[in-house]
Amino acid sequence: MIIDLQKFIANERPVWTELEATLNRLEAEPNAQLSLEKVQRFHELYERTAADLAKLTTYSSEPETRRFLENLVSRAYGDIHETREKRSRFSPLTWFFQTWPQTFRKHVRAFYLSVAITIAGCAFGGLAIAFDPGSKPVLMPFPHLLQDPAKRVAEEENSTYDRLQGHKTSFSAELMTHNTKVSILTLSLGMTWGIGTIIMLFYNGVILGAVAVDYIRAGQTKFLLGWLMPHGVIEIPAILIAGQAGFLLAVALIGRNRRVSFRTRLREVSGDVSTLIFGVALMLIWAGFIESFLSQYHEPVIPYEAKIAFGFVELVLLCLFLAKSGRKNSTE
Amino acid sequence: MKTSRLNIRTPEGIEFSQHIAGPVTRFLACLIDWFCIHVVLVLLGTIISLVAAVNANFAIAFYVIGLFVIGIGYGIVLEWIWRGQTIGKRLFRLRVVDVEGMRLQFNQIVIRNLLRFVDSLPVFYFVGGVTCWLNSKCQRLGDIAANTVVIRHPRLYEPDLDQVLAGKFNSLRQFPHLAARLRQNITPAEATIALQSLLRREEFDPIARVKLFEELATHFRAKVEFPAEATDGVTDEQFLRNILDLAYRSKN
Numbered sequence: 001m002i003i004d005l006q007k008f009i010a011n012e013r014p015v016w017t018e019l020e021a022t023l024n025r026l027e028a029e030p031n032a033q034l035s036l037e038k039v040q041r042f043h044e045l046y047e048r049t050a051a052d053l054a055k056l057t058t059y060s061s062e063p064e065t066r067r068f069l070e071n072l073v074s075r076a077y078g079d080i081h082e083t084r085e086k087r088s089r090f091s092p093l094t095w096f097f098q099t100w101p102q103t104f105r106k107h108v109r110a111f112y113l114s115v116a117i118t119i120a121g122c123a124f125g126g127l128a129i130a131f132d133p134g135s136k137p138v139l140m141p142f143p144h145l146l147q148d149p150a151k152r153v154a155e156e157e158n159s160t161y162d163r164l165q166g167h168k169t170s171f172s173a174e175l176m177t178h179n180t181k182v183s184i185l186t187l188s189l190g191m192t193w194g195i196g197t198i199i200m201l202f203y204n205g206v207i208l209g210a211v212a213v214d215y216i217r218a219g220q221t222k223f224l225l226g227w228l229m230p231h232g233v234i235e236i237p238a239i240l241i242a243g244q245a246g247f248l249l250a251v252a253l254i255g256r257n258r259r260v261s262f263r264t265r266l267r268e269v270s271g272d273v274s275t276l277i278f279g280v281a282l283m284l285i286w287a288g289f290i291e292s293f294l295s296q297y298h299e300p301v302i303p304y305e306a307k308i309a310f311g312f313v314e315l316v317l318l319c320l321f322l323a324k325s326g327r328k329n330s331t332e
Numbered sequence: 333m334k335t336s337r338l339n340i341r342t343p344e345g346i347e348f349s350q351h352i353a354g355p356v357t358r359f360l361a362c363l364i365d366w367f368c369i370h371v372v373l374v375l376l377g378t379i380i381s382l383v384a385a386v387n388a389n390f391a392i393a394f395y396v397i398g399l400f401v402i403g404i405g406y407g408i409v410l411e412w413i414w415r416g417q418t419i420g421k422r423l424f425r426l427r428v429v430d431v432e433g434m435r436l437q438f439n440q441i442v443i444r445n446l447l448r449f450v451d452s453l454p455v456f457y458f459v460g461g462v463t464c465w466l467n468s469k470c471q472r473l474g475d476i477a478a479n480t481v482v483i484r485h486p487r488l489y490e491p492d493l494d495q496v497l498a499g500k501f502n503s504l505r506q507f508p509h510l511a512a513r514l515r516q517n518i519t520p521a522e523a524t525i526a527l528q529s530l531l532r533r534e535e536f537d538p539i540a541r542v543k544l545f546e547e548l549a550t551h552f553r554a555k556v557e558f559p560a561e562a563t564d565g566v567t568d569e570q571f572l573r574n575i576l577d578l579a580y581r582s583k584n
Contacts, residue, residue: 027415047344050342050344050346051346053346053348054344054345054346057347067486069348070348070349070350071350071485073342073346073348074340074348074350074433077340077342077348077433078429078430078433078434078435078436079435081342081343081433081434082434082435167389168389169389169390169392169393170389170390170392170393170396172393173392173393173394173396173397174396176397177396177397177399177400180400181400181449184404184446184449185449185450187446188446188447188449188450188451188473189450190477191447191450191473191476191477192450196450249477263431263432263479266476266477266478266479267479270437270439270440270443270477270478270479271437271439273439273443274438274439274442274443277442277446
């Protein structure tokens with residue numbers, strides 16, 4: 001039986017118009033809080049419009065009105081049926097001292113996997129340089145790393161001018177953005193079932209291991225530590241955490257031994273992935289500053305012991321922060 | 333199977349669907365967004381050049397960070413403020429929505445925008461484009477990870493039935509019992525065909541239109557047999573209008 005369409009539209013139009021106005025208001029102000037009466041009215045309007053849609057779909061054949069109502073109902077549905085917790089007001093301090101370290105610990109096994117892959121890369125790079133020093137241009141195709149370590153150290157220590165004078169801020173900005181891009185790529189490649197993330201971490205490890213062994217073989221261990229530790233103890237864990245986030249995506253994608261749907265698995269990790277990558281960005285901002293303003297200065301400007309000690313303190317603080325911060329309020 | 337509709341069934345048993353945006357429309361919206369980003373960067377560059385006169389080092393740093401933040405933040409900020417839309421998406425009436433019809437969350441926006449890094453590999457969104465083409469809901473990798481889908485809101489107008497139903501005397505209404513029986517016998521699909529054929533009458537070739545209306549009239553005449561005095565001298569097209577008048581308007 002087909003209903004009297006014109007009468008139906010004339011009777012119901014005020015309801016649809018009111019619902020549309022409410023939705024427009026909610027969409028214009030996402031953080032607006034509706035009073036209880038308004039929420040009840042919104043729900044009533046949604047149910048009535050949904051019922052109109054059902055009636056129209058069952059008894060009438062008018063496609064335009066149906067599409068119009070479908071559009072209204074779909075918009076209202078998202079607001080009415082959302083069950084995920086709506087965050088109250090975002091607090092940067094709570095996020096920094098609680099949410100971020102708690103999220104890190106919650107998925108610490110993925111972090112260990114990142115560490116293991118990077119160590120494997122380090123071992124590969126280190127052994128390759130140790131057994132075949134000629135492989136250096138292949139393993140580290142970057143001009144500034146191809147130089148002989150002893151020669152470089154001599155040049156740095158005898159240098160009388162500050163080659164970064166007038167460029168420190170821009171250099172640190174370039175470091176920050178470049179490293180953040182690499183981290184986001186490492187995270188994003190989690191969508192290749194983790195294969196891309198593994199390759200990125202392994203390759204980073206290869207370069208790190210190769211550089212380390214190259215300097216150690218040349219007897220420049222102290223310079224190496226003084227050069228890399230101040231920024232490296234933050235920058236390297238940041239890349240590892242980006243890998244951790246990438247593995248979260250990969251695990252959700254693979255879903256081995258999980259009986260929940262693919263969408264649910266991805267939905268479960270999306271908040272944690274965002275939290276981790278924002279944490280990584282903060283770490284890389286710090287590392288960028290340190291690399292530009294401290295790491296590039298060597299003896300006699302800054303004693304190596306001071307730089308190593310600074311790096312060591314940073315590492316301890318980072319470990320303490322990630323291991324302990326937010327633990328009291330945590331449910332873990 | 334590839335589909336152009338996103339179908340959602342609510343707990344109330346209501347089912348609705350939305351148009352999924354195709355890769356070409358999305359790419360065009362993306363081009364508009366790139367243009368907008370470019371304009372912002374040109375403006376930023378102009379400001380930076382003024383700052384550079386005072387401190388070149390600081391100006392370069394500011395530009396490098398601005399380039400990065402605007403490139404990534406453009407999509408995140410606009411999609412968050414405009415609930416799933418950027419300037420390009422607004423122009424093409426596209427919107428990012430949750431794949432299950434839920435409210436779009438900030439995390440989802442962040443993930444779908446960050447994963448542009450892998451979707452844009454190796455150049456011009458090749459990975460994202462191919463994934464979009466192959467995916468049943470036209471999702472790129474970022475959309476899959478974030479559980480989002482881009483839909484298209486076609487411009488909607490409420491129907492104007494008066495253009496086909498208003499006007500002439502309906503001889504079939506003289507027989508209310510037959511009119512009631514007719515309403516019982518017509519299915520929504522049949523009424524839709526008749527309505528659409530009348531709404532689109534100007535689009536048909538004249539000969540094809542006469543033939544179409546004849547076939548439809550014959551079909552509806554077989555549903556309920558009206559007396560000759562009600563149908564004599566009534567053209568097939570007018571007969572269809574009378575049928576629709578009865579179907580959609582139960583009262584005079």
